[in-house]
Amino acid sequence: MNSHLSGGENTIQEIADFAKKLGYAGIIINDDFESLEKIEQLKEEISQVETDLEIYPGTTIRMENVKNISDFKNILSKVREKVLIVTVAGGDYRINRAACEDPRVDILTHPELGRTDSGLDEPILKSASVNNVVIEINFREILNSFRKPRSYILNHVAANIRLCDHFRIPMIISSDAKSAWELRPPREMVSMANSLGLDLGKAFAAVTSIPQGIIENNKKTLEGKKITEGVELVE
Amino acid sequence: MADQKKPKPIPASLRPTRRYIAYQVISEEKIPYADLANAIWHAILNFLGEFGVSEAEIWLVKNLYDEKKQAGIIRCSHRYLERIRAALSLVQRIGDTRVVIKVLGVSGTIKATQMKYFSETSLTEFT
Numbered sequence: 001m002n003s004h005l006s007g008g009e010n011t012i013q014e015i016a017d018f019a020k021k022l023g024y025a026g027i028i029i030n031d032d033f034e035s036l037e038k039i040e041q042l043k044e045e046i047s048q049v050e051t052d053l054e055i056y057p058g059t060t061i062r063m064e065n066v067k068n069i070s071d072f073k074n075i076l077s078k079v080r081e082k083v084l085i086v087t088v089a090g091g092d093y094r095i096n097r098a099a100c101e102d103p104r105v106d107i108l109t110h111p112e113l114g115r116t117d118s119g120l121d122e123p124i125l126k127s128a129s130v131n132n133v134v135i136e137i138n139f140r141e142i143l144n145s146f147r148k149p150r151s152y153i154l155n156h157v158a159a160n161i162r163l164c165d166h167f168r169i170p171m172i173i174s175s176d177a178k179s180a181w182e183l184r185p186p187r188e189m190v191s192m193a194n195s196l197g198l199d200l201g202k203a204f205a206a207v208t209s210i211p212q213g214i215i216e217n218n219k220k221t222l223e224g225k226k227i228t229e230g231v232e233l234v235e
Numbered sequence: 236m237a238d239q240k241k242p243k244p245i246p247a248s249l250r251p252t253r254r255y256i257a258y259q260v261i262s263e264e265k266i267p268y269a270d271l272a273n274a275i276w277h278a279i280l281n282f283l284g285e286f287g288v289s290e291a292e293i294w295l296v297k298n299l300y301d302e303k304k305q306a307g308i309i310r311c312s313h314r315y316l317e318r319i320r321a322a323l324s325l326v327q328r329i330g331d332t333r334v335v336i337k338v339l340g341v342s343g344t345i346k347a348t349q350m351k352y353f354s355e356t357s358l359t360e361f362t
Contacts, residue, residue: 189324
């Protein structure tokens with residue numbers, strides 16, 4: 001979700017308190033990428049928060065801030081060493097494809113945003129499964145739309161769920177909230193994904209084990225313990 | 236015809252299977268029950284449609300609503316449980332107040348729901 005540092009409404013402390021009330025065990029503060037200084041500022045703010053919740057820094061690369069694909073790769077290489085989670089805000093077909101073809105990307109968010117189709121096709125999904133890119137179900141889009149647009153979004157998300165199931169790509173569900181009041185309890189988000197056709201077991205994994213796996217994996221890589229896929233330093 | 240005769244109760248094996256959802260409303264300000272019920276009906280009708288709601292067998296249990304804790308019970312069919320939960324999460328505003336409806340849990344009877352989620356003494360205290 002977004003904090004007050006990038007267009008969000010609440011401070012990280014308020015978000016953490018509210019998330020605790022709703023039954024979360026950990027949250028990722030995923031601010032839009034503007035500069036490397038902002039990332040350092042975010043990390044500093046997170047370290048000052050008093051809570052027993054686990055809070056991780058992340059960043060989202062938006063297509064508005066990117067001129068072309070080579071610029072996107074440039075930003076990606078700068079950011080990858082700094083934060084735990086790198087997500088790419090999809091929607092544009094070229095960005096969707098470029099994100100899924102890069103193993104440094106963790107999550108592709110809302111590939112169906114502002115489109116008349118689901119935004120994913122066979123080449124994208126094949127490269128996503130090779131590069132371990134996770135596709136996200138964005139809850140804010142569903143929450144903030146109404147009637148006809150919402151029905152289209154639900155249809156596109158259901159199509160993505162069906163496709164990801166076929167190509168065995170893991171999915172995660174995220175609130176992507178701009179304000180603490182847009183957060184919803186994790187079990188309710190599981191229900192929404194389940195209603196759209198995601199298997200209940202996979203839906204539970206989408207809010208528990210899959211995000212945790214990404215975080216642990218990236219932690220090892222950033223600490224230098226993991227050298228490459230299958231090669232790790234063990235003490 | 237003043238006192239309408241009730242039909243005889245159906246055998247337990249023929250009765251529809253239901254679930255009772257215990258929920259709590261987290262809100263900026265206190266919310267009157269009538270507004271809440273309206274908002275929940277709107278959300279469920281918008282999400283499932285009239286036909287879906289008829290199959291889901293919704294009943295908002297009015298007399299079990301706790302004004303102080305802002306907690307209550309909704310009945311639904313067991314087949315529609317996940318969809319009703321999803322619909323409840325789509326309630327965002329009631330009037331000008333921002334709200335989140337949090338599901339505390341689900342049970343098979345009203346009695347068990349009250350025992351599990353609303354009673355002040357829990358069963359574990361006696362063991």
